[in-house]
Amino acid sequence: MTLATLGIDLAKNVFAVHGVDKAGKAVLIKPRVMRDQLAALIAQLPPCLIGMEACSGAHHWARMFQQHGHTVKLMASKLVAPYRMSGKRGKNDAADAAAICEAVTRPNMRFVPLKDEHQQAALCLHRTRQGFIEERTATYNRVRGLLSEFGIVLPQSPGKLRSNIAVRMDDALPGWANRCIRDLLEHINRLEERLGEYDRAIGELARQDERSRRLMELRGIGPTTASALLATLGAALDFRNGRQVAAWLGLTPSQYSSGGKARLGGITKAGDAYVRTLLVSGARAVMANLRDKQDRLSRWIRSLVERRGYWRAAVAIAAKNARMAWAVLKYGDAFQLEPVEA
Numbered sequence: 001m002t003l004a005t006l007g008i009d010l011a012k013n014v015f016a017v018h019g020v021d022k023a024g025k026a027v028l029i030k031p032r033v034m035r036d037q038l039a040a041l042i043a044q045l046p047p048c049l050i051g052m053e054a055c056s057g058a059h060h061w062a063r064m065f066q067q068h069g070h071t072v073k074l075m076a077s078k079l080v081a082p083y084r085m086s087g088k089r090g091k092n093d094a095a096d097a098a099a100i101c102e103a104v105t106r107p108n109m110r111f112v113p114l115k116d117e118h119q120q121a122a123l124c125l126h127r128t129r130q131g132f133i134e135e136r137t138a139t140y141n142r143v144r145g146l147l148s149e150f151g152i153v154l155p156q157s158p159g160k161l162r163s164n165i166a167v168r169m170d171d172a173l174p175g176w177a178n179r180c181i182r183d184l185l186e187h188i189n190r191l192e193e194r195l196g197e198y199d200r201a202i203g204e205l206a207r208q209d210e211r212s213r214r215l216m217e218l219r220g221i222g223p224t225t226a227s228a229l230l231a232t233l234g235a236a237l238d239f240r241n242g243r244q245v246a247a248w249l250g251l252t253p254s255q256y257s258s259g260g261k262a263r264l265g266g267i268t269k270a271g272d273a274y275v276r277t278l279l280v281s282g283a284r285a286v287m288a289n290l291r292d293k294q295d296r297l298s299r300w301i302r303s304l305v306e307r308r309g310y311w312r313a314a315v316a317i318a319a320k321n322a323r324m325a326w327a328v329l330k331y332g333d334a335f336q337l338e339p340v341e342a
Contacts, residue, residue: 002021002022002027003019003020003021003027003028003045003046003048004020004021004022004048004049005019005020005048005049005050005051005101005104005105006018006019006028006042006045006048006049006050006051006070006101007019007050007051007052007097007098007099007100007101007102007103007104008038008050008051008052008061008097008100009053009093009094009096009097009100010052010053010055010056010057010058010061011093012035013034013035014032014033014034014035014093015032015033015034015035015038015093016030016031016032016033016093016094016096016097017029017030017033017038017041017097018030018094018097018098018100018101019045019048019101020101026098028045029094031092031093031094031097032093038061039064042064042065042068042070043068045068045070047068047069047070047071048070048071049070049071049073049104049105050062050065050070050071050072050073050104051072051073051074051075051100051101051103051104051105052072052073052074052075052100053074053075053076053077053080053096053100054074054075054076054077054112055077058074059074059114059115059120062074062114063114063116063117072114073104073109073111074111074112074114075100075103075104075109075110075111075112076110076112079103079109079110080096080099080100080103081099083099083100083102083103083106084096084098084099110248111238112238113232113233113234113236113237113238114234115231115234116234119230119231119232119234120231122202122205122227122228122230122231123228123231123232125198125201125202125205125227126202126224126227126228126231126274127274128198129195129198129199129202130274132191132194132195132198133195135191136188136191136192136195139184139187139188139191140156140158140161140188142184143161143165143181143184143185143188144156144161146177146180146181146184147165147173147181150173150177152164152173162185165181165185199224202223202224202227203223203224205227206223206224206226206227206230207223209230211230211328211329211332212226212227212230213226214328214332215229215230215325215328215329217328218321218324218325218328219286219297219321220279220282220283220285220286220317220318220321221279221282221321221325222282224278225275225278225279225282228274228275228278229275229325229329230329232272232275233245233325233326233329234329235329235330236325236326236329236330237330239326241323241326242322242323242324242325242326242327243323244326245322245323245325245326246319246322246323247268247270248270248271249270249271249272249275249276249279249322250267250268250269250270250271250273250276251267251276251279251315251318251319251322252267252268252319253265253266253267253268254266254267254268267315276318279318279319279321279322280314280315280318282318282321283313283314283315283316283317283318283321284314286301286317287301287305287310287313287314287317290302301313301317304316304317
């Protein structure tokens with residue numbers, strides 16, 4: 001069997017495998033492979049190109065298959081869908097595996113960078129921390145909603161909300177409502193403690209890595225953003241240039257052009273929303289701390305805000321930081337930053 005390319009449709013327990021030779025002829029079709037059988041099946045195959053969709057467990061399987069000499073590439077599921085050939089067959093696991101097998105060989109296919117265990121562990125910190133933040137916001141909103149039922153309307157700012165509650169809660173709320181609000185505030189306190197622990201852990205992780213320390217030299221990139229960028233991009237070897245990173249993070253304009261007329265819209269917002277949010281937040285912090293700085297970057301930012309407005313400037317700075325982050329990770333010490341004047 002001269003196997004050249006293999007497509008695997010990942011699932012929880014039952015997988016589908018489709019393999020072809022160099023001529024594109026199907027030589028291995030297994031529509032049902034149990035989870036405990038997949039590793040043994042791949043181990044006995046000759047080294048080949050394996051394609052999979054980037055989903056839960058994909059990076060784990062990719063690392064396992066690479067140990068057996070295979071070349072593994074991951075793709076976004078929406079980029080695989082056009083190759084399913086819905087006109088010839090329906091949507092099923094075998095059809096998905098065949099589509100993956102075809103898509104991974106396309107010369108213009110865009111692939112997802114493979115992550116090692118260290119990168120995934122760092123991302124676990126970020127995902128858990130973000131979950132705590134969302135839970136804290138939801139709890140604050142719940143507190144405000146319950147208080148509004150008793151005619152107490154408080155501002156959205158957490159600090160002002162807590163100070164107002166401390167003054168008005170005992171007198172204005174009946175017994176059980178008072179108890180509920182107190183329990184919710186205690187839950188918020190526990191979330192705040194956890195968030196502090198995770199912030200310290202992420203900061204320590206960023207300071208221990210030389211690449212993260214170099215990323216933090218960029219204005220608008222702190223420990224959290226540097227750690228997230230490093231865990232997401234790795235060594236940035238899967239990108240030819242910085243613009244590809246900015247486009248991958250959804251920081252470039254959407255385009256709908258025809259007949260020689262270019263039409264650009266808002267940013268695409270594709271890719272990792274968490275990293276994109278961190279970059280935009282860092283850009284806003286840079287604009288808030290411009291003061292009277294007269295270095296080249298500060299003058300450019302000041303001119304950009306005047307010409308294009310606040311939010312376009314924030315996105316432009318975030319995209320610039322994404323491109324420079326690629327250069328830092330790609331070239332390391334060879335990348336020289338412009339000194340910031342006082």
